[in-house]
Amino acid sequence: MKITALAGGTGASKFLLGLSAVLAPDEITIIANTGDDIELFGLRICPDIDTVTYTLGGVIEETTGWGISGDTFESLKWLERYGEATWFKLGDRDLATHIFRTAQLHRGRSLTEVTDYIRCALGVRSKILPMTDDYTPTRVITDEREMHFQEYFVRWRCEPRVKAIRFEDIEKAHPSPGVERSILEADAVVICPSNPFISIGPILAVPGVRKALEETAAPVVAITPIIGGKALKGPAAEMLRDLGHEVSAAGVAAVYEDLVDVFVLDQEDADLSEAIEQIGVRPAVTNTVMKTLEDKQRLAEFVLEEVMRDE
């Protein structure tokens, strides 16, 4: 069975950990969002790629959902002495990843190649593809001003109101090698429980990706990132509100309307099934909260069953 998963950061990683417990590693291909990539201190930081890689590699800092377990912050503290802005927290071990990646990119390696090297070095056996090798930072236009997504997210803690989101240079970007094929040749495509606007949105905006999703014979199933009108993590709820969508799982299903066959929503939101059905998407209700590895595995199994029902 070949599953291709579109992934953001923390929520996606939890689901992928469950999926890895159910399938063989080589049955899973992950297309990771790079829209939230940022350059800091001359280093290329890929938060979503790293969160997925660290989680599947078993080195993620679980208390925060980002960075490396037990990391220290000596380097960052010292960078502060040089007047550098340090609102984006980078641990010492984590920095090694960014230093290594940046050096490799400067030597002419592609982000795809470096990502593959790093995931192998950390013992991750599923393929992780950046959505693109190009740099297409997500910009958030707020009621205050336009800023990089990380500035909105980390520095200003999602406080400004979002007026629009744009993906810089996305029209010139190319899907990274293997992205389109992995969608076209998959037995199923899973849109992980990630923010539809700033995690999945950038992936869908890479020219060719949406077309591959429309053309693939595989069923496409999305998992809700919203439960009871709230996101477990991140600004998905605020963004649904600010961008004029219904703040609910049904609101997310509507964003994916023309792309997905099945929409997995939480049992808490079972009453939204009818609304989702009405927009032409098949609802599938289960417990989508992933606390334990058991939860993650169970959700992965549920999704696979739904996929097989759909084929």
Added chain:
Amino acid sequence: MKITALAGGTGASKFLLGLSAVLAPDEITIIANTGDDIELFGLRICPDIDTVTYTLGGVIEETTGWGISGDTFESLKWLERYGEATWFKLGDRDLATHIFRTAQLHRGRSLTEVTDYIRCALGVRSKILPMTDDYTPTRVITDEREMHFQEYFVRWRCEPRVKAIRFEDIEKAHPSPGVERSILEADAVVICPSNPFISIGPILAVPGVRKALEETAAPVVAITPIIGGKALKGPAAEMLRDLGHEVSAAGVAAVYEDLVDVFVLDQEDADLSEAIEQIGVRPAVTNTVMKTLEDKQRLAEFVLEEVMRDE
């Protein structure tokens, strides 16, 4: 009084600390060797500049003479997971310096500008000038093969026999802004107790520097890095031997013969005074071992007195 000092790493830094205790900071200009600079993991490392800066900034790790006091090595350990060679020890705080410097260089700042910014950030009030803004790595041709100086020094612990030393691209290099003027306008020039071949040698090899030393009206005084036929630190003795020089303070004086007016040698080597006098250099004997701050200050005072005697 305006003193310009040509400096390598540890030995020079000790002397400069003494000099800083005797003179006002703005009376001292330091020209630092950049021949031992190296690029690792895409980062520009400037060991001598950093040792001088960290020492005068009061943050040097005194037990080793390099790096930042109490530094940790988490980042380096993690880089090892990515297969990077980690024989060159870079602490987490120290890495911040290299990350910051590299980012600034990539943004088009010169090494002179970045060096100045860093020394100010660390509270160093004497000017530190890189000998050049160009990259002119010192290569050591050994009986085994040619290698970067740091490889010879750190990786192979000075074990290979040295056949020759060359400074890559030095003929195309320019002294950094202020270097020549600081020599021409000085009241005295001090060649610090550093390795004559790989610390002072590269500075003298930058086109224009030797000429400025020949033309300056200021007395030039060198302090021996060799005591009783041995270097307190580093491969100066091995290099004197391998390159066919006398392994003694007199051997070093002979290397500087046409450049220096006064040569400060250790009381242990007082019997070499005559030999030094014979090559036309005035010897000045004192205790040159710098253990305490008092030692350093006393040596600085001695050197200044000798300089004034010479004027």
